[in-house]
Amino acid sequence: MILKNKRIHRRTMLKGAGVSLALPFLDIMSPLQSAAASEAGPLAGSKRVAFIYTPNGYWQPDFVPQETGTNWALPKSLKPLEPVRSDFSIVTGLDRKFVPGTSTHAQCSSCWLSSAPPGETLDGGFPTDITVDQILARKLGAETMLPSLELSCVDFNDNKETRYYESISWYGPGFAANTENDPQSVFRRLFGKPDPRTASVLDAVLGEASALRGQLGYGDRQKLDEYMASVRATEKRIELSKKAMARRSEPPIPEPKGIPEKRGDYIKLMADLMLLAFQLDLTRVATLVVDPERWATPRMYHDVFDKPLEHHRLTHSKDPVSKQQLAKIDAFHVEQFAYLIERLKQTRNAVGGSLFEETTLVMGSGISDGNRHDFNNLQVLMSGGGIKRGEHFKYEGQRPLADLWLTLLHAHGVKHERFADSAAPVSEILS
């Protein structure tokens, strides 16, 4: 006997009684349901985290402070941080294990936030794994419109490098989070009105995906699982953006028109958008790739140099002029970080508190000395709430970078015993 089946909307089912879905769920993108408030870590006040990535390491002599502790002189490249001297710390001397077999630069960016140990090369030789921002997003992003926001200022049009060079945020092995590099698209994603029809489209395609999934072999399902997880994340975003829309009548700033011409303006605009998303609680975790690794394409640093330069090439050039230029690029990137700190300090959160105190800011690069591709003695700038500020924490010997990430996880209440090759948290950096 064949029963004529009336199609039941999945959404209708959801409304029903909190039924658990028979559909497969890809856990890497679904926020932990009980998150946020329940089991807060020491950084209870700080609910937002941003990671800013700059490529190709730093010119060491002008970047690493000589002294440690609280009394240290700002090296040349850190001078732009002078106005916020007491609002940040620098952590130096942490290491990551390089995994032979793939390009050095590809691992700088793709493994910076995962510190994936050499044994875990699940992605065809690449040790990519879920990154610390995505773990935090599962914890902190349960109630926000976007679990996390992935931004980049990579506007190269040539197809020069693989995605490893420009992806710092990974949902899991081999599964990179796409980044958004167009301020206008970011704006629309954050503040745009959801098209009411989109919901029915998403509903329809999710049905198609689950019908299709049943026909696939186990090994072939992964691509479709990514698709389905993406549909669900989008559905959730739309639901939450409707709520956010209801709370506000106008977008907070006018819509940007494409990519600003000047490099500094571009980075600052992306930082502003990130800040707005934090302030309006549209997301609590963000990554910003200022530039990709290697990518041998000259780029213009407006108001710094009058002609385009190639950052990566400079790291391998030995003449003093190149070293000066390298230091200037570092300082230029540090200046953007200083801007972000200052803006955060000026910004109030929804209840009038300081957004700065609620945010952890991290900036770094996947190598220290760009010329030698040194994965040891990395530099990380830290700022925001819950961080001991104004200090230089220097680690000697082999101390994994993963320790720092583990510390951040613990601070936000993610009770992992280990993260990648971590040994122990570096709790002394917390206030």
Next chain:
Amino acid sequence: MILSMKRELICIATRDFRSVIPDNHQVVRLAALFLVGFALLGPFEPSDAVEPSGAGLFSERIRPLMTEYCLDCHEFDSSYDDAQALTKRELWKKAYDMLDAEMMPPPKQTYQPSLAERASLLSALEEYLTLPDPILGRVNPGKPIVSRLNRLQYNNTVRDLFGLDHDVFMLPDRLPTRRHNYYAEEGGLPDSMIINIREFGSKYTVLLPMSGLPGENRVAHGFNNRGDAMNVSPLQLEKYVSIAGELVNHPSLPLESPRFRGLLGQDIDAYCGPGKSGRGGVLVDSASMFAAKDNVPASAPGNDFSLSAFRRKLHFARPQGRAALFDLPEPFQKAELFDSGGLIAVKYGLEQQKRFTINPSLGITVAPYAGAKSTANGLCLMNAHATEKYFDLVIRADANDPREEIRSLGLCVLDLKGDSGHVTVTVTLNDHQRISRTANIREGSGNTFFGFKIPPGSSAVNVTVDGAAYGGKFVALGDIAAVTGPSKTGAPSLRDPWNVKAYTQLGWKDQSPRLRLRHFLSDAFRRQATTEEVNRFHQIYLDAEARGESGADAMRITIQSVLSSPQFLFRIETDPADEMPVRALNDFEVANRLSYFLWASMPDRALFDTANRGRLNQPAELEAQVKRMMRDPKIRELCETFAVQWLRLDQIYATQPDRDVFKAFYRDRLEEDTLHDDMILEAVLLFETILVEDRSILDLIDADYSWLNANLLDIYELKGLNKGLLAETPVQLRKSVKVTNRSNYNLWHRVALPDKTRGGVVTMGGPLTLTSTPLRTSPIKRGNWLLETIYNRPPPEPKMAFVLKDEEGEQASEPKTLRERFEMHRRDDACYTCHSRIDPLGFALEAFDPIGRLREKDNGVPVDASGTWNGKDYRTPVEFKAALMERPEDFVRGFIEHLLSYALGRKLEYYDMATVNDIQQKLEARGYRFSELIFEIVKSDPFRNTGTH
């Protein structure tokens, strides 16, 4: 390279670059501890599925030699028997590659196998690697395709699905050439061509100029169509959903796509005529007389008929309802039209039921006849932007019935005051044939009539007006008219992949929404849609209607869902009914593989029909389809995508030679006009020539001709040829040569080269430039490029930064050439293994400067471009290329591997060696002809079969 990995681990472990070649075995044993997961120490599960063949191959011919020469550094369990070792063949493939490239044992090591031993080991390994899979009982064809459409494939698929004549959105990977002619269907390229180039990154006609999708990065050593490398993330999914929404709601789509109109159940009048605002079209009555005011004294040379004969044709056709005459009446609001995708519909026919439509491309405006004598009452059409004297008009005999054909076409090009020059009008037919006519319109010679008779069985679908060689800033069209008639075969006269049956039986409009959807779904999913799928999508339509949407809007939402669905966005090969470990692909799957390989798009109607008849599993039919597809202009994707990515030409725009040192690269004072385009085109044209003329693929590295324009003749010091070439150029072409700005650089010649310094991609300006830095050459980049591109044997990534000694400031008493400095670096044992391969290739090209010019000195010191390759010494580029050609089979193998990997959309594995060897043997026997390579790839086992697990 897993085998080489261990050595790198040693470097890391000891942190000493110099101890890479270990001098005592203890270090090796110690380092082996790091190798858990790499070395072959794991437990072995015997398989008794198939009696292991190749008995004795491993134990007698491979193991003894490998134990002798490899075991010192590379751990493997030397007690493996033949069957055990058979399951570890991915490792033996790596050993094979290292041995074959003579990178292992390390060249500096004194203990080397004899030539005979090396040859014996290689042949034994080759035999071993091509043995059937012990579990499958046959050679493994690889996994099924589960791959998202990449950006280019998405664009092309949507374009063909709706029958658009242009891209959906702007693709940064499109070459900035403005060509209609790919000569694919003619089987040969002429000796001279005009190729106009738009500025890189400038706008061109697309449906959604402000939208797009994120592009895919290429895969290391591969192409950007690799399924395993393409993710879907929430951001990407949102883009798919929103771009599908923009598409279905775009006001121009119904104007441009009869198929879309049909899906919505609407005819053209719903979008034209009075009261239609925005980007709708105009609906006008057919004029009564062609060029009523006369004033058309001139006739284009080669016209099929005179103006008066055309008028007679129209006169006789009118009572039969077959004459469509367009003349824009005054007054007319030009804002109504022509932003992009505006449309003019002319009412004609016995009951005024037919709609002759003209769709102008971006940048056309309506203007009064100022500066010209008017041919009729109304207004004329001309380019909206000064100097953009090039535009397309898409024409349809009857927008409501695709079976109506255009039989004759006439139009007038106006004689504008103060201007003279040549105007070319090209009519494109639905079978891609073109008819072109050029008239010299001198000031005062009067308006010129162009008349085209369309060959029986074809219809005109496009008119291109090219006024590049016309003097002024504008080119203008007066009347346009057509004599039409029904198709004799009853088949639609359009090339869109529509369902013929649906058309001929009912016509879209009168079909039920469910039936319309059924046909559309099968096309969108590129196979027969299942009844369940049709039901589900029909339900989406019904739900939307139930929510109060109009029929058209409900259909829009449904189509948006289709375009966002996994069946559309992914290419999926799945056959749940089949339990066999390997199965033959079904006809639709083969059709998809074919079309995405050759066209980077969906199958067309003919391919669908062949698949539907179950004929694609016959090699003869497969070959016939491939032949047909290679004659279709869409084959350009193979040039523009495969060839461009293979040669890394997509990176050339990012290469910026220093403006002060390399002035020759920047042609004009403003430095806006560079050699980037010229260099890309030279390589693409060579590839295209080989493909279209079915030449030997050896031409790719060893041709005695090249495509050059004045710029490249200059760079190659062949300027002397220019005059002779110009003299041989057909007069017609010479007149289209652009004289402003880029003087005659749009004229390209197939030049017979005086010697073999040039010819083939290795010594072309493009590759030589894109492998250089702004101020100097990079022999390493060039060597790497050659190893990867020409041989498909890229060296492993360097594991440590190098330091060029004299740059460290140690001492630089006398200037050293780059070569001398690199040779110091190469003395380092750790570097030598790879650089013994990279450097001879890279330094051979030191004879060329960073923009590809021949040079004798570098840094004031004579360059040394000598070396040895394939056992032959060389001192000059000519000798170097001769040394490359000592072993053409190495290039052929690399090229087969590149193209096979692109065709399969996956990385090649050890088990593909059997296929590659097989194709290579067949090619050798057939003169390496390009078509043979394509045929062999599509007939190959992995192309037509798939593993199921």
